[in-house]
């Protein structure tokens with residue numbers, strides 16, 4: 674079951690349900706053994722763990738993964754070992770990712786001729802701070 678390691682943590686730990694070995698550059702879909710039923714208006718987001726990323730170069734391909742309120746299947750994580758040299762071995766029961774539950778809006782999209790103005794306008798992709 675997901676659990677919060679410390680009071681105040683945003684993410685509840687998810688644990689690997691199986692042993693996996695990832696060679697350098699390899700990825701794998703790993704089960705967590707967990708299925709949940711979120712209320713409508715909520716979603717859960719599967720985030721990487723910074724410790725795995727910093728120590729081993731292991732992260733999630735699709736960070737953050739989105740768990741929809743209607744999803745009843747097993748939550749899985751798509752791991753990738755970005756380390757160029759070291760394989761990474763994961764054991765059943767190891768903490769592998771963290772689940773952040775959030776309220777989400779469902780936006781209604783409308784087509785318009787022109788968008789309202791803003792300070793940023795169309796600038797992005799590193800346009801500030803030069």
Ligand SMILES: O=c1ccn([C@H]2C[C@H](O)[C@@H](COP(=O)(O)OP(=O)(O)OP(=O)(O)O)O2)c(=O)[nH]1
Pocket residue numbers: 719735737738739740741742744747748749750751
């Ligand atoms: O890291 C993840 C991401 C998703 N899921 C599950 C829950 C989610 O509700 C479902 C579908 O995810 P998503 O919508 O991202 O997948 P898709 O590639 O768009 O496929 P689909 O057509 O099934 O929506 O897969 C996971 O278990 N782990």
